[in-house]
Amino acid sequence: MCRWLAYSGNAVQLETVLFRSRHSLIDQSLHSKLGATTTNGDGFGLGWYQHPHDIPYRYRSIQPAWNDRNLRELARAVSAPMFVAHVRSATHTPVQETNCHPFRHRRWIFAHNGLIQSFPLVRRELLVAxxxxxxxxxxxxxxSEVMFYLAMTFGLEHEPVPALERMAGFVEATARRHGIDDPLNMTVCACDGEQMVAVRYSSEGNSRSLFHSTSFKHLHELYPDDPRIAAAGEDAYLIVSEPLVDLPDVWAEVPEATAIIVRGPQVEYRQFVPVTPQ
Structure with missing residues (x-):
């Protein structure tokens, strides 16, 4: 499948997370330990905000993340207080730039790991909704992009978690009408520059891996001389497909059927329950 991460906190250089960690996202693109596939080389993408109310910037490429010199230069040059990065392993669809995450609409960006089972059978019905x-x-x-625009249709800009619940419920109801069991598997992240919303959910209760940082304040105590951690600030928060292993003992697995809402220093966890739209 894919691997992704999302960051919120003080502005930090993107390379801090993408390259410098021992098991960084770039390393995961080659050597994923918890993903459905070891290699995620079918393109990558970044979305980031310089200011909360801006339209996000985005860079996508069909190059493998480990082999793109422009990505390393960009990650060294850009600092941002909120960003999402994604490395892709294609399933149903071709390797092309428009299929690389994150997807963007106005202030929102969206990244996904997982799949809709038998997507070609339900694609038309989902698209017309x-x-x-x-x-x-x-x-x-x-x-993934269809899921994003369904969530937008169901109100992502106004009520992100309920909109994602309606999107998931609609996908499940549509797939089951076609005789598809356990149709949805997803870890997703949606951001608008002010908030970061992530969900771990699957129809069969066996979702792709997802973890969150537990305490950057604790990290400051463990690594007082690490300038990367000092730059992030005590209220920084990371959501990752796989832990960055050079920062041990500070990751917690996101439970099944859970939504996380991050607004600055405030983090909320709630149960995620798909709802079939009326």
Whole structure:
């Protein structure tokens, strides 16, 4: 499948997380330990905010993340208080830039790991449920982008978690009408520059891996001389497909069927329950 991470905190250089950690996201693109596939080389993408109310910047490429010199230069040059990075392992759809995450619509960016089972069988029905005013913004052919625009249709900009619950419920109901069991597996992240919303959920209760940092204050105590941790600040928060292993004992697994909402120093955890839209 794929690997992704999301960061919120003080502005830090992107390379701090993408390259410098021992099991960084770039390392995971080659040597994933917990993913469905070891190598995630079918493209990558970054989305980041310089200021909370700005339209996010984005860089995507079909190059493997470990082999893109421009990515290393960009990650060294850019500092941001919120960003999402994703390395892709393609499933149903081709390797092309428009299929690389994160997807963007206005202030929102969206990244996904997982799949809709038998997506080609339900693709048309899911597509026609997208609000007509948003349909023209679709660029690629992935199930992930369809999930994003369904969530937008169901109110992501106003109530992110309920919108994602309605999206998940709609996908499940549609797939089951086609006789598809356990249709949805996802870890997703949606950001608008002010908040970061992540969900771990699957129809069968066996989701892809997802972890969150427990305490950057504790990290400051463990690594008082590490400038990377000092730069992030005590309220920094990371959500990752796999732990960055050079920072031991500070990761907690996100439970099944859980949503996380991060707004600055405030972090909320709640149960995630799909709802079939009326």
């Amino acid at each position: 997208i609000e007509p005013g948003r349909f023209s913004a679709l660029e690629g052919s992935t199930d």
